[in-house]
Amino acid sequence: xxxxxxxxxxxxxxxxxxxxxxAGIQADIKTISATGxxxxxxxxxxxxxxxxxVTAIQEIxxxxxxxxxxxxxxxxxxxxxxxxxxxxxNIIQLVSRNLKKYQPPYVVLDPVMISQTGHTLLKPQ
Numbered sequence: 001x002x003x004x005x006x007x008x009x010x011x012x013x014x015x016x017x018x019x020x021x022x023a024g025i026q027a028d029i030k031t032i033s034a035t036g037x038x039x040x041x042x043x044x045x046x047x048x049x050x051x052x053x054v055t056a057i058q059e060i061x062x063x064x065x066x067x068x069x070x071x072x073x074x075x076x077x078x079x080x081x082x083x084x085x086x087x088x089x090n091i092i093q094l095v096s097r098n099l100k101k102y103q104p105p106y107v108v109l110d111p112v113m114i115s116q117t118g119h120t121l122l123k124p125q
Contacts, residue, residue: 009037010076012104014069014095015084016045016057016112016121023112028082040076042068044095045087053117059087062094069095073102080106088123 011032018024032039048056081104
């Protein structure tokens with residue numbers, strides 16, 4: 001296990017990216033850190049966007065998402081999980097199985113379905 005201070009809340013964000021820093025993993029890390037907690041992240045989807053629009057979405061293979069989950073949960077004592085952009089059903093199912101497996105004390109579901117500029121960020125199924 002990690003050598004982090006055990007009294008420090010360890011929070012992981014499971015979400016997509018936002019290179020402009022206004023949402024996604026980048027915004028979650030800022031928010032988690034501002035609470036005085038340790039921020040970890042598991043990236044589910046790569047998003048090319050700026051403050052004006054989403055220009056592309058690149059999927060990450062499910063096995064690599066699983067490797068990120070296992071790496072984080074086997075090393076850190078996760079106090080809470082914050083869920084953001086999960087993009088499609090297979091990622092949702094993968095994350096759900098792992099939440100059951102690792103049983104973090106708190107889970108915050110903040111689903112991301114549409115960007116502020118109207119781009120779909122969750123497949124309809």
